[in-house]
Amino acid sequence: MQLFGNRRTFRLFPKMYGVMPYVFLIYLTIPLYYLTEEPVVKASLGYGMLLLFVLSYRQLYFSLQNHERYLIGWLAVHILIILIFSCFYDLFYLFLGFFPANFIGWFPKKRQFHIGLAALFILGLVPVVYHSLTASIEDAFFLLPFLIIMLLSPFGIRSMNKQVELEHKLKAANKQIDELVKREERVRIARDLHDTLGHTLSLITLKSQLAHRLIEVQPERAKAETKEIETTSRTALHQVRELVTSMKAVTIMEELQEIQKLLRAAGITFHIKREVSVEEIPLLTQNIISMCLKEITTNVVKHSQAANCYLTLGGMDKNLFVRVKDDGAGLEQKHGDGNGIRGMKERLALIDASLSVENSQGTLVEMLIPIVKKDKKEEDAL
Known part of the structure; x- marks a missing residue:
């Protein structure tokens, strides 16, 4: 369990979550203000719980980042503090329920998400029932729209996170496809260079062998063959340039003409x-x-x-x-x-x-x- 983040470089919250954890801390100024109006003993207990609330808030972020098994435990601490505040201090403290609701939406596993939702429902239900029995039921009904939004917010956050995750996966898949296309293109160019040169060099080899055999018995024909070798080698150079610069497509009819030359030279x-x-x-x-x-x-x-x-x-x-x-x-x-x-x-x-x-x-x-x-x-x- 990571209690104080990295020992070498202290961080209040994980970097991956940006500024949002710090924005949520602003809302804690509201209970700090209301605790000043409480009796000394009750206020002191409230400050202690608020400090523990901030600690559990921080640890929930690090547990999410590291996928720790303590995630549900820290959430339970979070919810228990809100229950005490909303039951024994003021029902208004239920607004702190948006803190655990945010984390529940981030829970990666379905089981954790469902446990968190059940705990959030209990968090909304118990204080309302408690205050409806001991005080005016009107306050409880006044909070009903607020509670519905609080219970639905984890679904919205979870849906948003899934969308972001899908976009990341899509981006990663596209990057991998780009790499595969580049690799396939390199392999194709290498193969085409090999095949093109292999074909032309085979023709040059055959004509060279033929010229060598004819050089004494039919010098004129041998001279013609060497001239063709020169032409073929120039063609090979031209083919390499085309393949490297523009990878010009070869049509079937063009290839058939080259095949005819090759087979004729081979007899x-x-x-x-x-x-x-x-x-x-x-x-x-x-x-x-x-x-x-x-x-x-x-x-x-x-x-x-x-x-x-x-x-x-x-x-x-x-x-x-x-x-x-x-x-x-x-x-x-x-x-x-x-x-x-x-x-x-x-x-x-x-x-x-x-x-x-x-x-x-x-x-x-x-x-x-x-x-x-x-x-x-x-x-x-x-």
């Missing part, structure tokens, strides 16, 4: 079948599909030992399917989902798409993508 015949138009597909979706196609065809060149690669773009219902099949050695099952497949699945998950890979007289990779076509107005706005 693999490319067969394409288009059953649907892809121009109206959102650019984000096209970019993700393009990056996946780049990964798939790079793997065909590197690992399949295939002579043919077949690509089909088709549609069914509101879905687009993309199938890439080769007639190569097939998928090595022992490797399971490699980094490439895992990366494609992560990308496709962003647009609620799926990926399947299987052996089918070679390797068959299929993407199933839900498509929401844009309005012309939305497309123009972009």
Whole structure:
């Protein structure tokens, strides 16, 4: 239990509650004034109780801050002092009931809140009944609206605190989402840089090997290949600049042209079948599909030992399917989902798409993508 706050730096009230605890203290000047009109003994007892009231008031704040188990105990002290004042001094002292009502509204647990409400009800009922039996009942009825407001105030405070707590949680959640978006963006940029450069460098490697083989037997063709290597390397530099500066989206048709160049350089015949138009597909979706196609065809060149690669773009219902099949050695099952497949699945998950890979007289990779076509107005706005 924290009786005097931090030993090193004394604080009258916890910093987190701001100036409100000090504002409430102003109202204690009223009972201080009325106690001056009491007999000496009764006034002295009153001053002592008022001092204990201030101590319990302070400890309630620290108990709330630290979620201590003494919270209900200090509240009981608070309410008992108000009961003595309102029964044996003056019914007017019931106005001090707003002090415990404020704390009850701050109670974090439902059980504590309900106990506090019950105690507050007793605090309002007992003095009224006591004075109605010993004095005029009119005074008791005069305080009725005041008592109703006092009993309802914890609900208002609790509702306000819940709203503030929800706003804090929402702010924290938004901050976390922002961090996750930034992290995902960094991962995406890194992955796109890797995939783009990997694809282009594979093409440069293949052309370099081809030029090396042709340099003695067909020097003119070798010279043409080296010229293409230069062009491809410049393209790679241009791609890196685009990715870093503007992250330009690559359309499916643009990627298909690059795939055709890559497969032709590798000596693999490319067969394409288009059953649907892809121009109206959102650019984000096209970019993700393009990056996946780049990964798939790079793997065909590197690992399949295939002579043919077949690509089909088709549609069914509101879905687009993309199938890439080769007639190569097939998928090595022992490797399971490699980094490439895992990366494609992560990308496709962003647009609620799926990926399947299987052996089918070679390797068959299929993407199933839900498509929401844009309005012309939305497309123009972009």
